[in-house]
Amino acid sequence: MRYILIIFSLILITFSAVIGQVDPVVTDSLAPVPAPPAPVTEVAVSDKANDHGHALIIEWKRSLDDGAGSNAVMLYEIFRSEFPDSAFKMVGSVPLGNERFEDIGTIEKESRDYIPDNTNLYYRVDAVTIDPVVRTSSEVYGPVQSYSNWFHKGRVPVLTAVLIFGALMVYFVSVARKGTELYVRPLAGIAAVDDAIGRATEMGRPILYILGLGTADMISTIASFTILSRVAKQVAEYQTELIVPCYDPIVMTVAQEVVKSSYLDAGHPDNYKEDSVFYITTNQFAYVAAVNGIMLRDLPATNVYMGKFYAESLILAETGAVAGSIQIAGTDEVGQLPFFIVACDYTLIGEELYAASAYLGREPIMLGSLKAQDYAKAAVIVLMILGLLAINVHLNAFIEIFKVVD
Amino acid sequence: MKKTTLIIMAGVTVLFLLSWIIKALALEGMQEDYIKKAFLVTFSAFLTLSILSFLYRDNPFYKFAEHLFVGVSAAFWMSMGFWSTIVGNLIPRLSQNLSVFFKVHYIPGDFNFRFYIPVILGLLLLMRLSRNYGWISRWSLAFIVGTTAGLNFIRYLRSDFIKQISATFVPLLVDWQGTGHFFSNLDLSASGQLVMMLANWTIFLGVMSGIIYFFFSKEHTGMFGRASRFGIWVLMITFGASFGYTVMGRISLLVGRITFLFRDWLGFNI
Known part of the structure; x- marks a missing residue:
């Protein structure tokens, strides 16, 4: 039976x-209903500091049944409403053992996660057992409001650095503008650019300039534009062919402007060809395939790689080496530098790329900023030594100065 | 095109057609759309081998794969840009009629000028097509480069400057309790006192000499030059380690492709 x-x-x-x-x-339905767990206590909600608003922090003391007993709490569910006694909506949950939740919403009114600023909000935290029906709600906390902050106190070190660096820059730019000669040590890679352009002219072959995969807002791409400007000017003077295949359409647009201006500055605006700077595709390896094809078909005498590069660096540089071109590279992408170093004749390492653009441009703003950077580096060395001393004598106050909150 | 090249191309094409048929016969009964599946596997293998043929030299097969890849990806990004950015994000916020036309969900809301800013900047960028008003496009370019460079300045200063400084604050004498204690408990494991101290000294000296190498407004001579030389050695050793690590990753990619060719295409049980 x-x-x-x-x-x-x-x-x-x-x-x-x-x-x-x-x-x-x-x-x-026949089994006995387990007793609800003990509720969470001391629920407190406050606005999240140092943010743009639309976020609150909910804290509580754990339920006495947190992870223990037959009616053990498995998670805490957090509910929010604009009314003290109704319309509560679950906004998130955290597993047992937690006593904090950040309710971070969006600014978009139409979004589901929208949290209105300067509006009374009410919160409650449910202690939930393995059976979601068996739960205990805390007392409702509220009203509380979220609001935005004008100042991010955790970023004072950044502000200080900006002010010091800005002051140094203004000073050195003004010094450079007054005509004071600012020394920049010669860089082998940059000296080689002139020779490489001359070689291309003698051989009657084009110069291939690759701006990398960076977008127009990346610092390395901006530095690359300056170097391109110098290369294009010299190319215009020597009446050599220049090929600039681009990965990003905006970069292409800027590069076209740069090359056009350089031809104008060199006094040969008629020699500028719109087609010399062209777009290929915004797909990494498709772009590489196309550039490799150009390298083997057009056989450029010189390949210049300046900008942001990723996994394609070795493929490009290796093909260029096979094609017998002189290769000059420069990038601030640390992971790709080894490939350029092994496959190119000259490589500008990291910040040398920025220095090269200042060295070539010889503009007061760039030279001044380079000088300011050098002073910033000197400050880093001094701070490093002070920091080491501080940590070795347990002077934590000094170390705390450099703590940046995201 | 040479006659030999044409013969080779025809031969390879026939070979791959045969491969397609054989693959389809092998998949028959195992999968519903076996003809399509067989075509995809065979075509993938053909394209893989076409790209790899570049190792020999430039050839029509590589050219075909290259042009196909470039064409497809350019078209893909063009359509993605249009359908996801303009149709997907912009139109639902601008116009109900256009939303209906493009069959996207209209997001009702008050008039918000900030959605029109990208439209205006985009249109200004298109002014490049005009011979007389092409200069107007520079306004958009200036906006893009200027705003993002300004934003990045703060970001880099935070992550690459301030945080990096504090990351170099490391104890040079880790858990130091005297010379006797140090030698009596000499431990060569990665978490041992000696190795930790060596690591921290490497960070200190490596970072300092590396920074010295990147000084541009002073000649690298004398003591400064020696520190700079040490810095470049540190950089080169780091690059060497990075090179080896990445090459290992590339080898695994090659293994993946070879596995595809032998297992998925040729049917070897590997």
Whole structure:
């Protein structure tokens, strides 16, 4: 008889689960309902500091049944409403053991995660057992409001650095503008650019200039534009062919402007060809495939790689080496520098790329900024030594100065 | 095109057609759309081998794969830009009629001028097509370069400057309890006192000499030059380690492709 009852129960469970109308755990209705867990206490909600608003922090003291006992709390669910006693909506949950939740919303009114600023909000935290029905709600906390901050106190070190660096820059730019000669040590890679352009002219072959995969807002791409300007000017003077295949359409547009201006400055605006700077595609390896094809078909005498490069660096540089071109590279992408170093004749390492653009441009702003950077580096060395001394004598106050909150 | 090249091209094409048929026969009964599946596997193998043929030299197969890849990806990004950015994000915020036309969900809301800013800047950028008013496009370019460079300045200063300074604050004498204790508990494991101290000294000296190498307004001579030389050695050793690590990653990519060719295409059980 017992077996018949078990079989009957199983059939019933299966049937009800399939049609989805009856709760599959029929036997549960006969089991005793577990006691609800102890509620969370001391719920406190406050605005999230140092942000643009639309975010609050909810803190509480754990339930006494947190992860313990037969009615153990498995998670905490956080609810929010604009009314103290109704319309609560779950905004998130955290597993047992937690006593904090950040309710970070969006600024977009139409978004589901929108949290209005300067509006009364109410919160409650539910302690939930393994059976989601068995739960205990905390007392409702509120009203509380979120608001935006004008000042991010955690970023004072950044502000200080900006002010010091800005002051240094203004000073050195003004010094450079007055005509004072600012020394920049020669860079082998840059000296080689002139030779490489001369070689291309003698051989009657083009110069291939690759701006990398960076977008127009990246510092390395901006530095590359300056070097391109110098290369294009010299190319215009020597009447050599220049090829600039681009990965990004905006970069292409800027590069066209740069090359056009350089031809104008060189006094050969008529020699500028719109087609010399062209777009290929915004797909990394498709771009590489196309540039490799150019390298082997047009056989440029010189390949210049300046800008942001990723996994394509070695593929490009290796193909260029196979094609017998002189290669000069420069990037601030540390992971790709080894490939350029092994496959290119000259490589500008990291900041040398920025220095090269200042060295070539010889503009007061760039030279002044380079000088300011050198002073910033000297400051870094001094701070490093002070920091080392501080940490070795446990002077934590000094170390805390450099703590930046994101 | 040479006659030999044409013969080779025809031969390879026939070979791959045969491969398609054989693959389809092998998949028949195992999959519903076996002809399509067989074509995709065979064509993928053909394109893989076409790209790899570049190792020999430039050839028509590589050219075909290259042009296909460039064409497809350029078209893909063009359509993605239009359908996801303009149709997907902009139009639902600008116009109900256009939303209906493009069959996208209109997001009702008050008039918001900030959604028109990218439209205006985009249109200004298109002025490049005009011979007389092409200069107007520079306004958009200036906006893009200027704003993002300004934003990046703060970001880099935070992550690459301030945080890096504090990351070099490391104890040079880790857990130091005297010379006797140090030698009696000499441990060469990665978490041992000696190795930790060596690591921290490497960070200190490496960072300092590396920074000295990147001084541009002073000649690298004398003591300064020696420190700079040490800095470039540190950089080169780091690059060497990075090179080896990345080459290992590339080898695994090659293994993935070879596995595809032998297992998925040729059907070897590897």
